Amino acid sequence: MGPLIPQGIIGEGWSYVIAFITGAFFGMILESSGFSSSRKIVGLFYGYDFTVLRVFFTATVTAMIGLLYFNYMGWIDLSMVYFPPMYLWAAISGGLIMGLGFIMGGFCPGTGLCAVGIGKLDAVANVVGLYLGIFLFSEGYAFFEKLYLSNALGDLRVNEVLGISSGLFAFLFASIALTAFIITAWIQKRVKPVDY
Amino acid sequence: MDKSKSYINSYLGGVLLGLLLLATFYINGRGLGASGAIKDSVAATVNQLAPEHAKESKYIGKLLSDGEKPLNSWLVFEVLGILAGSFISGALAGRLKWKTEHSPKISIRTRILFAGMGGVLFGIGSQLARGCTSGAALSGSAALGLSGFITMLCIFGSAYMFAWFFRKLWI
Structure with missing residues (x-):
């Protein structure tokens, strides 16, 4: 099945329309999460706002597990996915x-x-x-x-280099993300708030 | 509206972004990006101003072979979408405003200067690493690419490393 455009399942003519719509969702999600504010973004590096870490890690884990699931179900050919x-x-x-x-x-x-x-x-x-x-x-x-x-x-994959399965890697990565969410919530409570 | 609506929950934003990225992989076979579109527009500009020079370039010349138009690219349309989507979200939440956001401790000039210099560095770094936070760190990591993880660790590690030196800009 997927990916659709590289395999010609959706014609090339549609690709720019899809690109624009994809970008529009990307922009909406970034903006509504607060990423149009530089002072909110850099809060990550001074400990007063960890929004970037939460959004970034949650998105990576979601997409990673989704890709592995799609691959397992035979909906996408993971070897055709670019990195x-x-x-x-x-x-x-x-x-x-x-x-x-x-x-x-x-x-x-x-x-x-x-x-x-x-x-x-x-x-x-x-x-x-x-x-x-x-x-x-x-x-x-x-x-x-x-x-x-x-x-x-x-084209090296991270799990191959570590010598573990992709599923185990995704599990470990999700665990690291969860730990980071807990630790940063604890830090944020103890850092002097910055008004921005 | 006197008070802008607040942002959505970070974890909800993350799940939505992850699902969008998954859909992009499923449809297009590659993830999201941002700096790549700017590279395409640099190639288009150089090609317009100095076509011979552009075609001879060992870097952007690849984008111009066989009379290809670098602005006809997936990423350029995606980036136009980012601007439109962000505008819509900002309009709905009452956040549309011409403004320079800066810490009260620095002037507008300082903020603009450092924002510009940060952009220059991001431009150079994103070309070396073959992608920025979107294309290399987020999309590359989600697809389990080793380079994505290394780039992600280096971006965030380096920002933490230098944070102390630039603290006056922010806090």
Whole structure:
């Protein structure tokens, strides 16, 4: 059965309509969860608001278990589901640079776009910066190329690397998420509230 | 409306986002994204201003082979959807407003400057890691990709690591 578009079950012509509708739901969920506010987002890093952690972990666990269930029922071919290939040093260095950008800017690309949608001017600056950053990377590709392509490990799955089944991994991940929810609720009660 | 409606429950938001991501995987075979659409628009702009230079680029040149139009991409339409969806949600909740949100301890100029610099860094980092918080960390992890987990840990770990240095911007 699924995925539908890569297997031609839904025609290519529909894909942009579906893309727009998907994005609209994405934007609505992000905005109504509070991700149009940078001060709410960075609460995660100062302990006064853990909304990002709750939404992010719940969404990852939901989609992960859903995918495994769909695969088990034969509704989706998991081997056709894309994820970025593993280039170890590029993933690490890219992640570290993004984290620095996150604490300086208060938005990631998705939440920045979401905040632009309701008129946040700091988010406009963030998206302009994002555009410039990608332009700089593209123009300076010769400089980044070695790092970008080093340690190519291919399409590695996390459970394979750990040597456990995907179901067990999902169970462990969900347990970590639940533990994090409990601990962060405890922390939030003890951190001085920030008015924003 | 003098007081904006409050946000939805975080866990409900998470379940809805997870179901949306699952549906996206089911329909499209890949998850959600954000920075990829900006990459497409960078490619389109460079192609418009300097077509020879763009086609020779070892990075964005791939998006322009055989006269392909980078703006005709799934992610570009998805991102237009994000703007529309966020606008609808903000309108329903009374949150539509031109505004620069910043801590009272910093000026609007400082906020705009750091928001812009954060964007530049996110732009560079997302290209290195082949995806941002949406495409690599969220979608990649949900699909059990190792790179997604590593990128997620590095993004959040690094933000915690640098949080102390930038605390004056926020608290």
